[in-house]
Amino acid sequence: MATQAEVTRFLEDYVAGWPRDHAALSPAYRLRPLPPPRLVAHERTAEQIADDLLVDAAFKALQLGTWLATPDGQLIKAAIEALSPPPYRQDIELLVQALTIAAKLQQKEARRNAVAAGLAIAAGSALLAAASRS
Numbered sequence: 001m002a003t004q005a006e007v008t009r010f011l012e013d014y015v016a017g018w019p020r021d022h023a024a025l026s027p028a029y030r031l032r033p034l035p036p037p038r039l040v041a042h043e044r045t046a047e048q049i050a051d052d053l054l055v056d057a058a059f060k061a062l063q064l065g066t067w068l069a070t071p072d073g074q075l076i077k078a079a080i081e082a083l084s085p086p087p088y089r090q091d092i093e094l095l096v097q098a099l100t101i102a103a104k105l106q107q108k109e110a111r112r113n114a115v116a117a118g119l120a121i122a123a124g125s126a127l128l129a130a131a132s133r134s
Contacts (some may be wrong), residue, residue, distance in 0.1 A: 001069065013058070020088075021089070043095040
């Protein structure tokens, strides 16, 4: 399973165009009147982002959803909060939900594949045993 640093590096690229909370970095930045940001959370659902993640080769390489386990919420949240500057709070929550959903879906797929491979091996073994008796 991926480390927090690997997940953070992936997310830096994935959210490169998302609005960021620069005010979290600098008190002087907060003094400037700014229009409210247009958040990704207002435009997309966690399920939509999870679907995008499942077809992303870099996300697949992280193997967050192995057939044995998925990362705990703390690892995901820590990886997202390490982004600098961070996304806005609502987008952070959206990313936590999306990564959790995608990891669980990836885990289901891995389990399905493991079961299918096990069945194929069992069927092959049965065929070999039957052929050797003949």
